[in-house]
Amino acid sequence: MDLGLNGKVALVTGAATGLGYTYAEALAKEGAHVALTDIDGDGAVKAAQELSQHSKVIGFGLDVASQQDITDGVARTVSELGGMDILVNNAGLARGKWNPLSMPFEDWDTLLHVNVASLARLAHEVRPHMAARGGGVIVNQSSNSAYFKLSSAYAVTKLAVSGLTIGLAEDFEPDGIRVNGIAPGMMTGRVPQEVIDMVVSAQTLKRRGQHEDLVGALLYLCSDMSSFVTGQTILVDGGAALRI
Numbered sequence: 001m002d003l004g005l006n007g008k009v010a011l012v013t014g015a016a017t018g019l020g021y022t023y024a025e026a027l028a029k030e031g032a033h034v035a036l037t038d039i040d041g042d043g044a045v046k047a048a049q050e051l052s053q054h055s056k057v058i059g060f061g062l063d064v065a066s067q068q069d070i071t072d073g074v075a076r077t078v079s080e081l082g083g084m085d086i087l088v089n090n091a092g093l094a095r096g097k098w099n100p101l102s103m104p105f106e107d108w109d110t111l112l113h114v115n116v117a118s119l120a121r122l123a124h125e126v127r128p129h130m131a132a133r134g135g136g137v138i139v140n141q142s143s144n145s146a147y148f149k150l151s152s153a154y155a156v157t158k159l160a161v162s163g164l165t166i167g168l169a170e171d172f173e174p175d176g177i178r179v180n181g182i183a184p185g186m187m188t189g190r191v192p193q194e195v196i197d198m199v200v201s202a203q204t205l206k207r208r209g210q211h212e213d214l215v216g217a218l219l220y221l222c223s224d225m226s227s228f229v230t231g232q233t234i235l236v237d238g239g240a241a242l243r244i
């Protein structure tokens with residue numbers, strides 16, 4: 001099925017590994033030209049090389065906490081890949097335990113800056129380039145933990161991401177830019193077994209989520225299949241947020 005992503009230009013943050021890499025790979029396989037960016041510049045370059053058989057893919061260092069990196073990274077993507085159609089605001093930090101005050105207050109600024117403000121900065125930076133092409137798509141990475149009663153400081157920032165998504169959707173509509181989010185459940189990664197067991201038992205679907213489980217939501221939100229959808233955050237978590 002042709003999703004119409006062939007030749008589109010995408011920038012993905014935090015794409016050297018993890019979910020960001022999965023998103024970048026999915027877009028490249030659809031023929032999109034992708035800038036894989038990461039605070040780990042060498043990792044981004046290596047990841048881009050792995051995907052180069054699919055489409056035109058570049059990799060370089062971009063720390064989302066740095067306004068200069070954001071400005072330079074967006075300009076480089078536009079210059080080397082020819083424009084900007086899709087931004088995947090994936091990079092984020094996980095900190096803190098199951099209540100907001102379990103994290104030292106001195107860590108709050110970093111968490112809010114990386115997980116929330118950087119997404120707004122990137123959106124602001126890509127906006128004129130998308131507007132120049134008649135529109136675009138932004139996908140913000142939230143988390144299903146945003147909707148838990150057991151709320152960590154991390155979860156608070158991810159709920160803020162969903163709020164930012166609503167606000168940006170309204171603000172960017174005049175430029176033809178749709179803004180949506182994905183709230184994944186706990187996917188494969190380095191998490192203690194007791195946490196995995198607790199989350200999986202709370203899910204309606206009793207298995208651990210795989211990175212690939214998120215690809216359908218990403219491609220849907222990036223393509224015209226979702227042309228009447230904006231300001232939404234899609235939960236992809238096996239039903240966990242209905243229970244916890």
Ligand SMILES: NC(=O)c1ccc[n+]([C@@H]2O[C@H](COP(=O)([O-])OP(=O)(O)OC[C@H]3O[C@@H](n4cnc5c(N)ncnc54)[C@H](O)[C@@H]3O)[C@@H](O)[C@H]2O)c1
Nearest residue numbers: 014016017018019038039063064090091092143184186187
């Ligand atoms: N893995 C999960 O189960 C899960 C669940 C819900 C939400 N998320 C969210 O998905 C996103 C990716 O999660 P992950 O588990 O793949 O992450 P991860 O910890 O594996 O990191 C992914 C990449 O982000 C990069 N990164 C870290 N700080 C950065 C910065 N300041 N600027 C640019 N890149 C940076 C890292 O170098 C790494 O390559 C995050 O926003 C996370 O909160 C993950």
